[in-house]
Amino acid sequence: MGVVGVMQETLFSPRWYRVASLRPQLRAQVELRRQDQRGVAWFLLLDESSDEVRRLNRLAYEFVGRCDGTLTVQEIWEALLAARPEEAMTQDEIVRLLMALHERGLVDFDRAANVEAVFRARAVKRRRQRLQGVNPLAFRLAMFDPSALLTRLQPLAPWVFSSGMLALWLVGVLCAATSAAMQAGGLFAHAARLLASPGYVFMTWLMYPLIKAVHEAAHALAVQRWGAAVHQAGVTLLMLTPVPFVNASAADGFRHRHQRALVSAAGIMAELAIAALALAVWSVVQPGLVQDLALLAVLIGAVSTVLVNGNPLMRFDGYYLFCDLLDLRNLGLRSTQWWTQCLARVLLGTPPAAPLRPLPGERVWLAAYAPLATLYRFALALAVGLWVGSFSALLGVAIGIFIVYGTVLKPLRAGLRVVFGSGSLRGVLRGVAAGAALCVALTLIPVPFSTLAQGVVWLPERAQIRAGTDGFIAQFAARDGQRVHAGELIATLRDDRLQATAAALAADATDLEVAMFQAQANEPDKVPALREKLAYSRAEAARNDEKIAQLELRAPADGVLVVPHQADLVGSHFKKGDLVGHLITGDPLTVRVALPQEQADLVRRRTGSASLPVGVRLAEDPGRLRTGSVRRDMDGAVTRLPSAALGELGGGAIAIDPTEKDGMTPRAPVVLLDVELAGVRPADIGERIGARALVRFDHGTLPVVQQALRQLRQLVLQHFNPAG
Helix, strand or coil, X not given: CCHHHHHHHHHCCCCHHHCCCCCEEECCCEEEEEEEECCEEEEEEEECCCCEEEEECHHHHHHHCCCECCCCHHHHHHXXXXXXXXXXXXXXXXXXXXXXXXXXXXXXXXXXXXXXXXXXXXXXXXXXXXXXXXXXXXXEEEEECCHHHHHHHCCHHHHHCCHHHHHHHHHHHHHHHHHHHHCHHHHHHHHHHHHCCHHHHHHHHHHXXXXXXXXXXXXXXXXXXXXCCXXXXXXXXXXXXXXXXXXXXXXXXXXXXXXXXXXXXXXXXXXXXXXXXXXHHHHHCCCCHHHHHHHHHHHHHHHHHHHHHCCCCCCCHHHHHHHHHHCCCCHHHHHHXXXXXXXXXXXXXXXCCCCCCCCCCCHHHHHHHHHHHHHHHHHHXXXXXXXXXXXXXXXXXXXXXHHHHHHHHHHHHHHHHHHHCCCCHHHHHHHHHHHHHHXXXXXXXXXXXXXXXXXXXXXXXXXXXXXXXXXXXXXXXXXXXXXXXXXCEEXXXXXXXXXXXXXXXXXXXXXHHHHHHHHHHHCHHHHHHHHHHHHHHHHHHHHXXXXXXXXXXXXXXXXXXXXXXXXXXXCCEECCCCEEEEEECCCCCEEEEEEEHHHHHHHHHHHHHHCCCEEEEECCEEEEEEEEEEEEECCCCXXXXXXXXXXXXXXXXXXXXXXXXXXXXECCCEEEEEEEECCCCHHHHXXXXXXXXXXXXXXXXXXXXXXXXXXXXXXXXXXXXXXX
């Protein structure tokens, strides 16, 4: 096919005869405004009576500008084609534009009786496509016109949206954020307790619409503040939860982007203000129902804002605020179109009929937004599904089905539509071949399979000097850096209570001996009881003597003594088992790793049986990969971490029980493994005992699909409640 043939195929439309003789005219109430975006002019058609807005590019504006009721569609198109033969709109584009304007009530035609018949087939098809895309978990029900109520509230708008109120809001939110950071442990513990209770989850369901009503009222007031109107309000049934909404689309017609950004930000700011006030209430009231309700308000107003409503990667207020601040309208849709066209060009080898032209500086955002948004929404949906599954496996599976549909099946269907709708046999074959190659790569080709975990640099038990009992450091008998021998005295602890107890027990034993001697002569029947008391007293004295003996800390092996900040430790209190110092004995360096139980089983089976290597990167030298081997597997799971650095509060990956303040009690039991490093001695790292290390257990190779299914199975078993 020649160039002329291609041009005719894209320029003309078989549906053109239906609209060519119509004489379109913009309705009298429609207003035309100009908006500049990154140096490119756009034009808006606004109907303030219905809040309808249509955004036009320059070519569409030139067409609409000639729609005065005197010229036919054919005459307008011919004039545009003569003026701009290389840029003129195609007939299909004009048909779609007229239909969109007609659906929004922005244009009239000279033969109104025939218009519905002209567009009926197209409208039915579009309605069918919209119904196919309806989310069964989200229904929007328009209920009333809030204009009268907003008119009464209009005097509040200048006061609410003032610089003084903004400063007050900033101070309040910053103070609340600081307070939340200082009380993070208590907040996490309280939230974990509430969210584990179905009763409080139901209470959250009741509170959510109330807070969202304030959120939507803030949007409506912001629209009123800049002179526009809100004519529609109602309820969205989101996951069977009634969520109020207002139609603030009139804000799209604001000339300045800071006005549009303020409308988007108003709801976010209102929720954060509620969260700040609720946090203040939570901090001052006593534990009880009021404190619980305050924390639920904090979770709804702050956490949901950060994760969902205020997040630019979700298509809510944060997204529109982000787009307006960066002057990137329709970023999500344009990014998806950009990726679709790029993939079609690569896979099918066919350029798009109407290529998307990035605005100045927009290309990097187009490339980044769609992948990031898809990954974030998948991760968030997965987290919600796992959390719901912990209450009910049935609900968790239902959400999982929607996740699979939205992230796998729906994009796959769209891709197949692009491939088979390209009209090119070569493109179809290339698309099928690419899909088959991808399936083979994911299901059959092995890729490296490993488990990543965190550990801490550890020393053998015989190299650790720990307090044998509670006490205060009285003095050190050996200096830091001194070579000592096994059994040599290192330090002496002091515990006056042990000495007092020893004296009391000795006096008690003497009294019992005297009493027993007298009883043998005068009351023989009391002798057995006194003898038993004397034996118990002597046993207590022996145990107390053992503790006194443990006040002396002796070297467990030969080596060089390491006691950081030794002089500062004199007079310090140590509990039984606390590490006072260690010895550099020449033994190989060890990293103690904490693994969740589901990962520990895989590490034991695959690493142990195949003798595959273990890679270790120390925090002090992350660029160097060291090799090691599993030396010892602790018996069973433990409920105490070897170091707080492995917990999430210390920057680690292990989830910590929020009710424990020391940060060393994992939320679920963990398995400890000791990995011995080859060719590394403790002397090589000086005083960095206890530093974090990243450990990789190599399991060989496995196809990506098998690895993903295994991870999914672990997540389901870990989070879903089998009894749900």
